[in-house]
Amino acid sequence: MTSVHANNTFDVIGRFMHMGVDPYSFVSSLTGVVAQRLLWLNCPHCVRDVTVDADLLAEADVRDPERYRFRAGAGCTQCRGTGYKGRRAVAEVLRLTDEIREMIIARASIRILKEQARKQGTRFLRDVALELVRDGQTTLQEVNRVTFVA
Numbered sequence: 001m002t003s004v005h006a007n008n009t010f011d012v013i014g015r016f017m018h019m020g021v022d023p024y025s026f027v028s029s030l031t032g033v034v035a036q037r038l039l040w041l042n043c044p045h046c047v048r049d050v051t052v053d054a055d056l057l058a059e060a061d062v063r064d065p066e067r068y069r070f071r072a073g074a075g076c077t078q079c080r081g082t083g084y085k086g087r088r089a090v091a092e093v094l095r096l097t098d099e100i101r102e103m104i105i106a107r108a109s110i111r112i113l114k115e116q117a118r119k120q121g122t123r124f125l126r127d128v129a130l131e132l133v134r135d136g137q138t139t140l141q142e143v144n145r146v147t148f149v150a
């Protein structure tokens with residue numbers, strides 16, 4: 001088990017490949033990659049429904065805003081005026097299946113790797129984080145701070 005600073009699970013693979021590591025020994029010794037981020041949660045004492053403007057929705061690439069309950073903290077003494085209180089981790093898990101291993105050895109593009117990952121059930125960091133926004137547990141701004149639009 002080791003940790004690497006990277007933006008997501010695919011960057012980790014790219015990082016090692018650029019180090020000149022032999023791809024075959026690299027993928028055969030790797031069982032999986034986990035990426036995680038800590039997100040601030042809306043303060044339960046002052047959270048309320050909010051509207052999100054079109055610019056932010058576009059920036060965040062949210063195409064189904066009707067499925068969201070946008071909420072944010074107003075700021076209170078409990079959260080020292082920040083609107084956020086408490087954090088939780090979100091994670092993305094990439095299992096090194098035979099398909100993924102072969103693709104890495106063949107130096108497939110990130111786009112191809114992502115497609116395969118999605119097929120085998122990987123939920124991407126941003127999608128996991130957006131689910132918390134959908135449920136009103138955190139804000140779109142906070143998700144944009146810690147994850148990138150794919």
Ligand SMILES: [Zn+2]
Pocket residue numbers: 043044045046047073074075076077078079080081083084085
């Ligand atoms: Zn508060």
